[in-house]
Ligand SMILES: Nc1nc2c(ncn2[C@@H]2O[C@H](COP(=O)(O)OP(=O)(O)OP(=O)(O)O)[C@@H](O)[C@H]2O)c(=O)[nH]1
């Protein structure tokens with residue numbers, strides 16, 4: 001979709017604070033610093049709608065964005081952020097798990113992986129959870145601008161192997177929020193999923 005008017009709705013940590021709305025939600029999940037907020041900005045064509053930055057743990061709450069009253073984008077806090085206390089970590093994990101498990105509006109999860117690194121145990125768990133959930137999903141490899149085209153192909157292969165993704169089924173979409181590459185292709189994939197739903 002071409003987003004005309006993306007708007008921040010609310011930051012939430014518990015279900016009572018989630019927006020009271022029937023709009024379907026697409027959530028962005030992934031490790032801290034992987035580029036979730038930057039990808040949301042790239043997809044909606046705004047520089048600073050979602051709060052992003054080089055300090056890990058920029059997004060500490062669940063941020064909801066309304067896209068033209070058609071859909072909500074949901075920016076989740078990152079998991080696996082090393083430099084916080086154990087208590088803080090389990091608090092954030094709780095915020096993410098709660099959202100994923102109780103929100104009927106949740107329709108699709110975009111799982112982000114840094115193209116330069118192999119998926120961590122947290123990533124693998126998240127991928128397995130998404131698959132088991134029956135939700136729609138897409139896997140995205142971020143920061144593709146940091147590698148050459150040749151390297152991108154090699155890394156995608158490696159990531160597929162780590163996640164046990166057989167060649168034909170799931171696509172992994174390489175993107176660069178910085179250079180805006182792969183964004184149109186990811187939108188096409190999202191649109192296809194939304195379209196399927198409205199036809200069903
Ligand atoms: N080179 C490059 N840097 C990127 C890209 N996407 C994000 N970054 C950088 O990576 C850092 C983290 O980006 P964020 O979008 O804040 O990451 P996040 O996943 O939202 O992080 P948390 O909110 O901490 O979970 C920032 O310094 C971004 O500028 C990209 O496509 N290319």
Ligand SMILES: [Mg+2]
Pocket residue numbers: 036037038051052058059075076078
């Ligand atoms: Mg963020």
